[in-house]
Amino acid sequence: MKSAIVIRLFASLVITYSITSYADEHPSVTTDLIIRSSNDWTGSSLPSYLSDTPEIAVMRYVIPPQTALPVHKHPAINAAYVVDGEITVVQEGGIQRNFKKGEVIIEMVDKWHYGVNQGVKPVELVVFYATTKELPLAIKKPVP
Template sequence: MRTIMFFVGFLLAGPLPALANPELQTETLLRSTTAWDGTPYTAYPPGQPELTVLKIVVPSHTTLAWHRHPSPNAGYILSGKLIVEKKKGGVQRVLTQGQVLPELVGALHRGRTGSSPAELIVFYAGAEGVPLTQP
């Protein structure tokens, strides 16, 4: 498990000069200090850090409930199309396969799909005991 965690961390951070392998290819998919609407991330929740990774499939013609996240997270679209929107101001963004979304923290938002399902992987950087999503 430790080897896998190191490998994942290594890929996300990019190759370290001392460990660089000419056969290893990396691509930064996301590096952001702000959510998708430009709101800056200010802090992680206090407490024991906890990472959570979810694979989520949103069926076609589905609108998710309005919700918020108490900690930073990012979603990678494996397939389909997901439209995300903020409740306040109606700002929205359309995501398709291969795109990454730095999620909103503390702001009400929701996602919806069109004629096909959306499959995504979401990475949460929170704290033990803190919910991933709140109504």
């Protein structure tokens, strides 16, 4: 376990150095850290990373105006970039937060929630999932 953490830290440092070095050598390249956090959008800590072979999935969602997504939860860590529009994310139980174009939603893991577009134009999201082959990207809450 410790060796996996060391390898991840080393890889992170190499990637960070490579990006910084590239930007230094090419002044026309700009970099902006949009978000980096070990907490989801509610402030809760993210769980330990999966122990199975990782898989990255990237999805694009377009949510029409006045549309709510079904209540669901995610079994793995993921984050959504709001490409356009504004969405309200609501955790079952009442915590909610609005996210606008250019912001990132670090999703909660294994907690029921949903998103709603209350605006007049579509919301476009690009969602990055750090998952495994066996896990679904989302699990819809059964309707009683």
